[in-house]
Amino acid sequence: MIAAINPTDDRTTVPVTVLTGYLGAGKTTLLNRILTYEHGKKVAVIVNEFGEVGIDNQLVVDADEEIFEMNNGCICCTVRGDLIRIIGNLMKRRDKFDHLVIETTGLADPAPVIQTFFMDDEVQTQARLDAVVTVVDARHIQQHWEADEAAEQIAFADVILLNKTDLVTAAELEELEQRIRGMNAIARIHRTRDAQIEMDALLGVNAFDLNNALQIDPEFLSETAHEHDETVGSIALVESGELDGAKLNAWLGELLREHGPDIFRMKGILNIAGEDNRFVFQGVHMLFDGRQDRPWKASEPRKNELVFIGRNLEQMNLADSFRACLVQIS
Incomplete structure (x- = not known):
């Protein structure tokens, strides 16, 4: 939840x-x-x-x-x-x-x-x-x-x-x-x-804490960033728009039930519909920790940024299943 x-x-x-x-x-x-x-x-x-x-x-x-x-x-x-x-x-x-x-x-x-x-x-x-x-x-x-x-x-x-x-x-x-x-x-x-x-x-780098903005290397988001010949890898998702909280809950629950052992790390900043604050989360295998963060600034785009690190990520259909959690604009 x-x-x-x-x-x-x-x-x-x-x-x-x-x-x-x-x-x-x-x-x-x-x-x-x-x-x-x-x-x-x-x-x-x-x-x-x-x-x-x-x-x-x-x-x-x-x-x-x-x-x-x-x-x-x-x-x-x-x-x-x-x-x-x-x-x-x-x-x-x-x-x-x-x-x-x-x-x-x-x-x-x-x-x-x-x-x-x-x-x-x-x-x-x-x-x-x-x-x-x-x-x-x-x-x-x-x-x-x-x-x-x-x-x-x-x-x-x-x-x-x-x-x-x-x-x-x-x-x-x-x-x-x-x-x-x-x-x-x-x-x-x-x-x-x-x-x-x-x-x-090394010390005091606050690298595991997502109170600070998630920092993603721009080159990481290029198409070539996902190409590797090993089962262990990382995938980044960046999507604009608002997320349906209920759909997001259901997606994360299903994802962790089916693939939790293969998801070593996940972290991200999300834009939840109806919320004025950013939602930050991080997970390790089956464990998930999330909380509201600071309010969105007027000058920053409200987008969703997620990073997954684990094994066989390409088989999880992460991008499409995450997009399905976005609020559909009629």
């Missing part, structure tokens, strides 16, 4: 960065840079490892930051309760940190971590997802395209570090970036060596 959801006050919630990437991409190197960088933030860290013996925690630099380790398997539905519990315990020491970083194991699908910030009411009042940052190994990613986790980590990302660029040729790098762009056309891509990047590109 589409309804206005009061957004949590950003001043009282802790911004969270989910750090992901396939094995050996450079996540721990980036985490150490975050912990040692003079950015003026106090950072708490949750490190998740696969297996009974934790290694990453031992590799993280000795710092004043709070570091918690979850080593009972990939962060998924079976241990989501642990993640919720750790976040709850962290919030008891809210005055000791300004930002939370969750590093997932290289074998993890980041979706369950993201879903935690949708599913648990208490977490929603205490923390907000700032961005999903994915580190991609430019040298070795070619060996992992068949792994679902590698594709999903890219598809879920708000920020992508194309790392180890010094180990590939310029032509290989360009080809790789184009392939990544075909899988996720809205993520910000940074080419890095040894995970060197300015922290203002």
Whole structure:
């Protein structure tokens, strides 16, 4: 059901960065840079490892930051309760940190971590997802395209570090970036060596929050933007006109019931008939979060902008079925 959801006050919630990437991409190197960088933030860290013996925690630099380790398997539905519990315990020491970083194991699908910030009411009042940052190994990613986790980590990302660029040729790098762009056309891509990047590109970027206007690369809306040879990709829809709220509800419900597992991310700004405010939404698989945003400005066109990232999107007939939700002008 589409309804206005009061957004949590950003001043009282802790911004969270989910750090992901396939094995050996450079996540721990980036985490150490975050912990040692003079950015003026106090950072708490949750490190998740696969297996009974934790290694990453031992590799993280000795710092004043709070570091918690979850080593009972990939962060998924079976241990989501642990993640919720750790976040709850962290919030008891809210005055000791300004930002939370969750590093997932290289074998993890980041979706369950993201879903935690949708599913648990208490977490929603205490923390907000700032961005999903994915580190991609430019040298070795070619060996992992068949792994679902590698594709999903890219598809879920708000920020992508194309790392180890010094180990590939310029032509290989360009080809790789184009392939990544075909899988996720809205993520910000940074080419890095040894995970060197300015922290203002990672922390406090508000990339997952649609309180700000949805930013879409104009080239993304070109016809060629939808051409790719992988099952994971992204599609943008831009339509003028007003939406029938009831039809939109029915369409989204049917879409999530039939294709929810294949829809990794969706986000958008909508013009609902009879509403003076923009409606913003974002979803992860079967979960959907929407709310009224600021009023439409007199100078801006009232249009609908949506982005879907997932698998086999071309088979979902998204454009035609969405247009069917528009109010028909007689």
